[in-house]
Amino acid sequence: MEIVNYIKKRMLLPVIFIILFALAFIFDTPKEIYTGYLRILQSPSVLISDYIRIGGLGATLFNVATIILFNVILLKKLGFKMSGPIFAGVFTIAGFSFFGKNIFNTLPIYLGIYLYAKTQKLDYKSFIIVVLFSTGISPLVSFMIFGTNWPLYFGIPAGIIAGVIAGFVLPAFSAHTIRFHRGYNLYNVGFALGVLSMLFAVILHSFNIELNVGGPTSEIYHTELVWISLGLSLIFLISAFTLDPKVLKKYPSLMKSSGRLVSDFIRDYGNPVTMLNVAVMGFISVGVLLILGLKVNGPVMGGILTIMGFGAFGKHPRNCIPVMFGAWLGVVLTNYSFDSVGMVLALLFVTAVSPIAGRYGPFIGIIAGFFHILITPLAYAFQGGFDLYNNGFAAGFVAALMIPFLEVIMKDKKVEEIYE
Amino acid sequence: MNKLEYRVDSKIIKQLSLFLMLHGIKDFQLEFHSNNKNVQFIIKAKSIKQEIVDFMVEKIGRKRELEIEIYGWELMxxxxxxxxxxxxxxxxxxxxxxxxxxxxxxxxxxxxxxxx
Incomplete structure (x- = not known):
């Protein structure tokens, strides 16, 4: 009974850690994991760097597990109970540990936020949402150290200082950017980081430092990653029904939520319903990829985990499927192609704008998804690749373009009909 | 007092006013009382439906969340x-x-x- 309560309270995070940690040693030997992990830590990590290609699957899973462990310990030290934003934050960190985040390049950013809290005489705990999502700009640290050809005695302090600066300015800046899209971009910190990334990219460019792109991805573990995703989703599904056999009846109430920031499904609907939603979002993500015949690599796996995490923080089938459909239309009706990993990622991360569909209905959601696909490649060129949440950067523009107009023309019609 | 607290207070006033206006309440008073320890917002309204009061109690009466102190209050x-x-x-x-x-x-x- 105590174990059940513990799992319920922690939303299975310790279980997920143990599974991923164990899988690392099933796929690779300790020596392979060690050497692969060193390669991951020394990678410039800019978008899109597939850690599976760089370090192997075992080392990547080890990286993911250590990142989860570190953040779970941090949350416990700070005395946090599990909530929707925190669950989403940990899953997002875990997901992006497949392509860009590691324990080495995330710490300076955490330190920067800590220093900001101290200078403002505010509690570090208050910044936990920003802290968890802040590491989207962690490639900045790795790039300065390992991607510039600077000597390490110069590159290491430069990378750490750049990470601390990014972390220091992020809390105030992300609080400001949330108003830009009015909470309709779930990856708000990703938008703020995109602007910061752009600033760092132009500074480096002005000193003739060329930004290198991540490189190719590895699809050789497609089957294994699909099974891992389905397995994790199944664990959440079984846990949801074990904790509450009537969970299915309560699920429709969650799907009435628009998902706009700052929603917390754990607080509003409880752990079992949220777990069910997390599972469903996992199955939908994998299902869409398999139906379209798309391969799962490190970055795509990151996308699946992120969507599952946001199953506690704004995303559900009613608001996600329309925007994903719009994104699919955006690819098939234009000269874009799913041969590009960026487009596959956009198909998953388009769910950043899911609150638009949740609030204004599926048709508007499809339009938002379509626009998102058009903007995403431009956003990448704009921000330079230090912001791993490139889709969050793009989604900010989509929401900011659409919401002011929608609020004017639809507030007295459809919105009131749906939600009254 | 930290400036952040006043900024949050002003947003709360804006959110409460807007909420009441959107529900068609055209005649209400909103009082603001602040000291060094806490702040009180007192709403006095003549024609406010019980279902709106119940909704407010349900939504506002939930436990305070530290995470939102910094992230999200600007949306109010x-x-x-x-x-x-x-x-x-x-x-x-x-x-x-x-x-x-x-x-x-x-x-x-x-x-x-x-x-x-």
Whole structure:
């Protein structure tokens, strides 16, 4: 009974850690994991760097597990109970540990936020949402150290200082950017980081430092990653029904939520319903990829985990499927192609704008998804690749373009009909 | 007092005013009482439906959430929806309802975290 309560309270995070940690040693030997992990830590990590290609699957899973462990310990030290934003934050960190985040390049950013809290005489705990999502700009640290050809005695302090600066300015800046899209971009910190990334990219460019792109991805573990995703989703599904056999009846109430920031499904609907939603979002993500015949690599796996995490923080089938459909239309009706990993990622991360569909209905959601696909490649060129949440950067523009107009023309019609 | 607390207070006033106006309440008073320890927002309204009061108590009466202290409060007062009080509920410690002769009085209390 105590174990059940513990799992319920922690939303299975310790279980997920143990599974991923164990899988690392099933796929690779300790020596392979060690050497692969060193390669991951020394990678410039800019978008899109597939850690599976760089370090192997075992080392990547080890990286993911250590990142989860570190953040779970941090949350416990700070005395946090599990909530929707925190669950989403940990899953997002875990997901992006497949392509860009590691324990080495995330710490300076955490330190920067800590220093900001101290200078403002505010509690570090208050910044936990920003802290968890802040590491989207962690490639900045790795790039300065390992991607510039600077000597390490110069590159290491430069990378750490750049990470601390990014972390220091992020809390105030992300609080400001949330108003830009009015909470309709779930990856708000990703938008703020995109602007910061752009600033760092132009500074480096002005000193003739060329930004290198991540490189190719590895699809050789497609089957294994699909099974891992389905397995994790199944664990959440079984846990949801074990904790509450009537969970299915309560699920429709969650799907009435628009998902706009700052929603917390754990607080509003409880752990079992949220777990069910997390599972469903996992199955939908994998299902869409398999139906379209798309391969799962490190970055795509990151996308699946992120969507599952946001199953506690704004995303559900009613608001996600329309925007994903719009994104699919955006690819098939234009000269874009799913041969590009960026487009596959956009198909998953388009769910950043899911609150638009949740609030204004599926048709508007499809339009938002379509626009998102058009903007995403431009956003990448704009921000330079230090912001791993490139889709969050793009989604900010989509929401900011659409919401002011929608609020004017639809507030007295459809919105009131749906939600009254 | 930390400037952040005042900024949050002003947003709460905006959110409460907008919420009441969107529900068609055209005649209400909103009082603001602040000291070094806490702040109270007192709403006095004559014609406010019981279902709206119940909704406010349900949403605002939930437990305060530390995570929202920094992230999300800027969104308050910036909605066209009648049913959005989620963020406000994360910033208020207590809500009390009094039914007086010809009006209803709602008292929202928020304890200041940052006194310096």
């Amino acid at each position: 007062g910036d909605t066209d929806s009648k049913n959005e009080l989620d963020i406000l509920g994360s910033l208020i410690d207590k809500i009390e309802v009094k039914k007086l002769d010809d009006y209803i009085e709602l008292t929202l209390t928020r304890v200041y975290r940052y006194n310096e």
